Amino acid sequence: MSSFMSSVDQRTNIVGQNRLELLMFRLQGSQPYGINVFKVREVIQCPDLSELPGANPNVRGIAHLRGVPVTVIDLSQATGGKRIEDLSHAFILVTEYNRNTQGFLVGGVDRIVNVNWEQILPPPHGAGKSHYLTAVTEVDKKLVQIIDVEKVFSEISPVDETVSESVKEKAKGLEVQNLTVLVADDSAVARNQVKRALSTVGIHVETVNDGRMALDWLKAKANELGGDITQAVPLMISDIEMPEMDGYTLTAEVKKDDQLKNIHIILHSSLSGVFNEAMVRKVGADQFIAKFHPDELVSAVQKWMNAD
Template identity: 60%
Template sequence: MASILDSVNQRTQMVGQNRLELLMFNLAGKQRFGINVFKVREVLQCPKLTAMPQRNPLVRGVAHIRGQAISIIDLSMATGGPAITDIENRFVIISEYNRTVQGFLVGGVDRIMNINWEDVMPPPKGAGRDAYLTAVTEIENELVEIIDVERILADIVPVNSDVSEEVASAEINVAKEDLTILITDDSSVARNQIKRALQSLGINLEVKKNGKEALEYLKEKAKELGGNVHTHVPVMVSDVEMPVMDGYTLTAEVKADPDLRDIHVILHTSLSGVFNQAMVKKVGADDFIAKFHPDELATAVQKWLNTEVTI
């Protein structure tokens, strides 16, 4: 286990080009699951848990780790499976999502695999755990399921997606009727949160599930318009982690295309704790916002829309 912990510590400092470092684990059975290493702070044997009154049934208790009280979520129960037993001999993955730190109780931790996002696909329709999967991939002839953690956290602690009246009423100095904001995110929960936040701006929204879909949409738009797209799609809000093509690669492709490069790209990701700002500059993104604060997101979109006045 020490080698896994060392590997997590080292690899959270890396950002690949359309590549994913996947920490694999199992829950209450043999099926293997994965979580992006960039979201992992550490892996440890399950510490002593303290029961809390009126806690969500998916939360097995609270652990005191390095001076911080952290809720420990049974990831098997959260995805519709049985409770993990013998928890003293199980493991906890400490992760940071959407500006919060939580622990996920898992049955066992396997190893880390470096794979290409092109080999990561959306979950098959009708899969038993489809509601809780954001992607799947095949490793060593075995299907590995990537869980939509944002959905699980939203079930436990619902996120407020409403923009404040003050932000919603802020002036936008461009004609809205011919504009579209492009939203790209593989999580259905995140897509709905973003849509709800940005609908208050009164601008058309186009939603895509991964970077490849978004890039194809923009290139098709360029053909349709016969040139620069940003006058019709001035802002794109994109997740970083997505199957097929991640947000870094999408941004780099957009900024390298003369017909697309003037689009303002906001990277909107749950990779808040270990995010690499140097990578944002490298791919040419215009902004970075950690998920999820509706006022911050709406304000950022308003800012980039208002820059169109000076173009």
């Protein structure tokens, strides 16, 4: 237990400094890709896979890991590339996203690198809307692409975005006139999920693509209103993993600004576990919610918009 908590401390210290660890991998050829180590539970050489009749074509089968069945997604094929054929040399990244455990089939795994979120940049302009990137960075003079896994999930196994009638009924008493909730997330899929959920109960939402944009937006609003903005923007919902500035650093920056510090902050991420619970306390966020459960999110928004 002491070594585990030491690991928690080390990783929260990295995240608190606007840094992250990327596990670099390949799909086809030499192009490097990256995934946040926080999301990876283990990396294994691809075992024999059991077929899953009727599954999405990008699902290669089921891996049995210590008796637990895990769905395996061909990440190359799911993002528009070629199917990974040689499974004898392939690997599976066993990950935890959106309250589920799944495996991503990849062509090869390289190494872990430590980078600053400021080095993680949005995809280049002109990439269009159909790409699968949330960000890019450079390692050893090579462009590393970071895949929008939430987009992959939404296409393979769409989540239920319906807000229940009971939650809608409770939200009727919420005074939302002239109030705005700011949503920061680098995934267009995730931004739209949150916006649709909150719109069903009449809440006005503004969206931005990363933590730096969110902080700039809030500061501009404070200058416009001439002080504390919580009467207009009582709540921000922020992803954790974002280019240029992560959600933890964004939260810390907001909480140390006299004009912004009273805004309630929900960290809303596909990351989960004890690391996030530790960081929520460390940076001063009000709540952590694992993506994506519309009833839980809308109920939390109602709670914090009603709070003093």
